[in-house]
Amino acid sequence: MKTVRPAKGREPVSQSILILGIGNVLWADEGFGVRCVEAMAETHAVPPNVRLLDGGTQGLYLLPFLEDCDALIVFDAIDYGLPPGTMKVVRDDEVPAFMGAKKMSLHQTGFQDVIATATLMGYRPARMVLIGCQPVELDDYGGGLRPEVAERIPQALAIARGVLADWGVMLQDGRTQSDDLADPSIRRDAYESGRPSEDEACRLGDVRFFPGAAE
Numbered sequence: 426m427k428t429v430r431p432a433k434g435r436e437p438v439s440q441s442i443l444i445l446g447i448g449n450v451l452w453a454d455e456g457f458g459v460r461c462v463e464a465m466a467e468t469h470a471v472p473p474n475v476r477l478l479d480g481g482t483q484g485l486y487l488l489p490f491l492e493d494c495d496a497l498i499v500f501d502a503i504d505y506g507l508p509p510g511t512m513k514v515v516r517d518d519e520v521p522a523f524m525g526a527k528k529m530s531l532h533q534t535g536f537q538d539v540i541a542t543a544t545l546m547g548y549r550p551a552r553m554v555l556i557g558c559q560p561v562e563l564d565d566y567g568g569g570l571r572p573e574v575a576e577r578i579p580q581a582l583a584i585a586r587g588v589l590a591d592w593g594v595m596l597q598d599g600r601t602q603s604d605d606l607a608d609p610s611i612r613r614d615a616y617e618s619g620r621p622s623e624d625e626a627c628r629l630g631d632v633r634f635f636p637g638a639a640e
Contacts (some may be wrong), residue, residue, distance in 0.1 A: 440474060442594065443494035443550070447480040447501050447536055450529070450607070453568040454502050454560035460613050461500035461556070461581045462568060468582070470599030475589070478495065479607040483621055484535025490541045491619065496592060497550040498585050502574070503557030510573035511559040512580055522555045522577075554588050556581050569617035 448463030449455040466477050476494070480487050491497065503523060505513050515523045521540045543549040558581065561571035569575075579585050586596055606612075 433481075438531045440495040440501045441493060442475045442496045442498070442589070442592065443478060443490055444471075444475060444498045445478050445480045445490070445500070447487075447499060449482050451566060451612075451613065453562045453565040454558075454571055454574045455563055456570060456576055456613075457502040457558050457560065457577075457581075458500035459607065460575075461578055461585075461618060463583055463606060463612055464578050466601040466603060467583065468598065469586075469596045469601060470500050471601050472594060472595060476605065477601055480536075481607075483536065485539055485542065487536065487539050488542055491539060491550060492546075492548045494550050495532065496552040497554070499553070499555045500581055500585075501536075501557050502554065502560045502563075503555070505559050507559045509559050509561040509571075510577060510633070512584070513557050514584060514602055515555045516569070517553055522620055523555060523557070552592070554585075557586050569613065569620065574601055607615070 429518060438471050444462060444465065446458035446459040446460070449458050455602060464469075471477060476490075478487075481488075497521070503513070505511065505523070506512065520582055521537060521544075540549060540553075558574055558577045561573050562568065589596060610616075
């Protein structure tokens with residue numbers, strides 16, 4: 426059984442690294458984390474010991490993925506109580522506290538439970554980094570990222586690259602093909618460009634997710 430080890434600064438990580446995006450893309454800026462890991466897959470070729478995963482809102486179903494990794498980077502929309510669009514990075518033992526301090530949705534409760542369970546079982550990743558963005562808007566079902574949040578994706582990826590470099594992993598430009606990402610039909614470009622106009626769909630709902638509502 427893997428045991429929790431203290432973080433040791435800039436020492437290399439030679440084993441498995443999980444880069445995880447969590448959140449619900451159906452609720453506007455809630456999708457920030459998922460869109461970050463999606464963008465990383467579209468712009469970077471990761472080495473074999475690095476796994477990119479769209480964790481969505483899976484909660485405890487993510488536990489086996491944490492069991493398999495030695496280091497974890499998480500992208501998420503986090504209510505830090507800061508101005509909208511503000512980025513903040515927390516590390517290691519601070520991560521569970523920030524995941525649970527001001528929960529915006531059930532996915533954060535679920536992921537806090539994942540970390541707690543992994544800790545209890547003795548296989549929490551030795552290093553954890555949470556790269557979070559303060560959301561602008563959440564109550565917009567079917568909506569996409571707001572501009573202030575979408576503009577932070579390159580910054581979030583740059584932070585992740587810096588963390589990986591500290592761990593001895595240098596990413597290359599390119600693409601990463603993975604079955605662990607969302608279906609292309611719901612990735613950001615397709616999802617946001619396919620949304621009906623405000624005249625056609627209430628901004629508290631979307632006919633694509635209410636069968637028969639458009640009839």
